[in-house]
Structure formats: structure tokens, C-alpha cells
Amino acid sequence: VSAFAVRIAEWQERSGRHDLPWQNTSDAYAIWVSEIMLQQTQVTSVLRYFPRFMQRFPDVISLARAVDDDVLASWSGLGYYSRARNLKRAAELVTERHGGRVPEPVDDLMALPGIGRSTAAAIRVFAFGSRDAILDGNVKRVLARSFAIEGWPGTPAVERRLWALARELLPDGPLAGYTQGLMDLGATLCTRTRPRCGDCPVAGECRAFASASVDRIPGPRPRQQTPRRRAVFLIARDPLGRVLLERRPPSGIWGGLWSLPEFGSAEAALAACRARFRVETRAPGEGRPLQHAFTHFKLEMVPLAVRVSPSPGGHAAEPGELWVAAAALDEAPLPAPVRALLAREEG
Numbered sequence: 001v002s003a004f005a006v007r008i009a010e011w012q013e014r015s016g017r018h019d020l021p022w023q024n025t026s027d028a029y030a031i032w033v034s035e036i037m038l039q040q041t042q043v044t045s046v047l048r049y050f051p052r053f054m055q056r057f058p059d060v061i062s063l064a065r066a067v068d069d070d071v072l073a074s075w076s077g078l079g080y081y082s083r084a085r086n087l088k089r090a091a092e093l094v095t096e097r098h099g100g101r102v103p104e105p106v107d108d109l110m111a112l113p114g115i116g117r118s119t120a121a122a123i124r125v126f127a128f129g130s131r132d133a134i135l136d137g138n139v140k141r142v143l144a145r146s147f148a149i150e151g152w153p154g155t156p157a158v159e160r161r162l163w164a165l166a167r168e169l170l171p172d173g174p175l176a177g178y179t180q181g182l183m184d185l186g187a188t189l190c191t192r193t194r195p196r197c198g199d200c201p202v203a204g205e206c207r208a209f210a211s212a213s214v215d216r217i218p219g220p221r222p223r224q225q226t227p228r229r230r231a232v233f234l235i236a237r238d239p240l241g242r243v244l245l246e247r248r249p250p251s252g253i254w255g256g257l258w259s260l261p262e263f264g265s266a267e268a269a270l271a272a273c274r275a276r277f278r279v280e281t282r283a284p285g286e287g288r289p290l291q292h293a294f295t296h297f298k299l300e301m302v303p304l305a306v307r308v309s310p311s312p313g314g315h316a317a318e319p320g321e322l323w324v325a326a327a328a329l330d331e332a333p334l335p336a337p338v339r340a341l342l343a344r345e346e347g
């Protein structure tokens with residue numbers, strides 16, 4: 001374990017980055033800003049934005065007093081703007097609670113928006129020389145591979161193991177070089193795809209490398225099971241070939257659009273149909289379903305085509321209903337999957 005830390009620190013000393021504008025300083029504010037920028041952005045991009053941002057907002061108080069739009073404008077191009085909003089809000093809180101000085105206690109740092117456990121640790125190590133372990137996305141990958149910790153690092157059990165390991169690995173003495181080395185290794189050599197194991201200082205003891213499982217570790221995010229729903233869409237045609245449409249409720253999927261009447265089952269659809277019309281189709285049956293994926297669920301759309309004619313009660317459209325000639329269906333504001341279902345039945 002200690003050999004691992006020594007190799008990383010030596011490699012950082014030899015081949016790591018030493019002249020980034022947020023290195024060689026103990027300005028906690030500058031280190032904090034850089035850590036936030038680096039959260040979802042590569043070093044090369046951060047290098048373009050960091051100096052400009054620091055020039056515009058050189059300390060906590062200037063950021064706290066800034067106009068939101070100016071902060072966002074300085075962030076423009078870095079993306080993930082919630083980071084800028086959180087940084088600004090956090091600067092206000094640091095001004096209110098700590099007189100504009102970035103606090104050292106981990107709880108005070110983590111009470112600020114945008115600062116999680118790993119970011120708080122990085123600020124503490126680099127600005128205050130504290131003894132903390134970091135575990136950002138890159139470091140998770142390096143540790144998971146080096147010690148063959150399988151599974152997706154976002155899983156609580158895997159994450160707990162990685163945190164425990166990150167703490168165990170901390171070498172004695174100053175941590176800045178080792179911490180920077182871990183970050184650099186994850187960002188430059190132990191990349192997600194095609195890591196450069198041949199150049200890696202810990203390749204000799206890396207378990208994933210030894211067992212040729214670098215591609216499998218860390219494990220991928222488990223695929224979410226998307227809920228499925230099944231609905232029967234009634235395609236009722238009258239003797240003129242017109243199709244019955246109804247307007248969807250204003251909220252929910254396809255809110256306010258015209259659609260085919262929707263039912264939970266073919267039986268329910270036929271019962272509703274028979275209550276109002278004479279059903280001419282002898283043995284109405286479900287057609288071939290069409291699958292449609294929404295963001296949160298998958299819908300199996302089952303067509304049920306029936307010929308209907310007026311029953312003694314008449315078949316005038318009720319409020320929110322419309323009989324539409326086949327030729328006019330193209331113009332009707334129908335959701336695309338409903339249009340596809342109709343086109344398929346026509347075909």
C-alpha cells in the first residue's frame with residue numbers, strides 16, 4: 001500500500017504538472033475556484049478560463065458582491081452553469097459566515113453549495129496542508145483498477161470501499177504531491193478508455209492490469225429498468241371511413257393533442273365502443289403493437305381497429321371528440337407515434 005503512494009508521489013514529482021496557475025499557492029479561494037472548474041472540465045479548458053475569472057473576481061468578497069450575470073458571463077463556455085451559481089452563492093455564505101475567509105473545517109466547507117466531500121478534501125490538502133483523502137471520478141477509476149474493486153463506483157458499497165482505501169493509502173508526511181499525482185494519473189494515463197498502462201508508475205502492482213481486466217473496471221453504471229406500460233388505442237372507423245379522435249387532457253403525455261381513444265385493455269375499448277355504436281367488425285382483435293420510448297417509461301401501443309355504424313342513440317361526437325376523414329388525418333395535430341400507428345393500420 002505504501003509503495004503505491006510512494007510511486008505516485010515520485011511520478012508526480014518527475015512527470016506530473018507543477019506549473020498550473022492554481023498550484024504553488026495556498027490561496028484557498030484560488031484553489032477552490034480551480035477545483036470547481038476542474039469538476040467537469042479538462043485542465044486544458046480550465047487553463048483558458050481560470051486566469052480570466054480570477055482577474056475579474058480576485059477574492060471571495062469580490063465574487064460575493066458581483067452581479068449574477070457577470071459571474072455567468074465569466075463562466076460562459078465552461079458549461080455546467082450550476083457550478084457558477086453555486087460558487088457565487090457559496091462566496092456570499094463565506095462572506096456572511098466567515099468574514100470572507102475560506103474556512104478550513106471540513107463541515108464548514110461541505111456546508112457550502114457545490115462542495116462535496118472530495119472537493120472539500122482537495123481544498124484542505126492544497127490550501128491548509130490537511131490530512132485528507134480525495135476521491136473524485138478520476139481517482140475512483142485509478143483506485144478501482146489498481147486494487148481490482150469491481151462494480152460501479154456510484155454504488156454505495158463500492159464507494160465506501162473506495163473511500164476506505166483512499167484513506168488507508170495516505171502516505172505519511174505532506175500530501176500535496178501524492179494528491180496531485182493521483183489526480184494527474186487519472187486525468188492523463190489511467191483514462192476511461194485506452195489507458196496508457198505502459199507509462200504508468202503503478203503498473204507493476206495494478207491488479208486490473210495484471211488480470212487484463214482494465215476494460216471491465218470500474219464497472220459501468222447499472223442500466224435502469226425503464227417501467228413499461230401497455231395501452232390499447234381504439235381505431236374506430238365509421239361507414240364514411242372517418243376515424244374517431246379525442247383530445248388528450250392538457251397535462252400528461254401528449255397534453256392537449258388529438259389522439260386515438262386510449263384504454264387499459266381491448267375489452268374496455270370494445271365495451272366503450274358498444275355502449276355508443278354498433279360494432280360491425282365480427283371478431284375485433286388487437287393488431288401488432290408499436291413500441292414507443294418516453295424518457296421515463298416505455299409504452300406498448302396496441303391498435304384495435306373496428307368498423308362502427310351509428311346505433312339508435314346516434315354517434316355524434318361528444319365534447320372533445322372529432323370524426324376525421326382519412327385524407328385529413330395528415331393535417332391533424334397527432335402525436336408522431338399515434339400517427340405511425342394509424343399509418344401502419346392504413347397500410
Ligand code: SF4
Nearest residue numbers: 190197200203206209
Ligand atoms: S496500470 Fe493501467 S489501469 Fe492500472 S492504474 Fe496504471 S494506467 Fe490505470
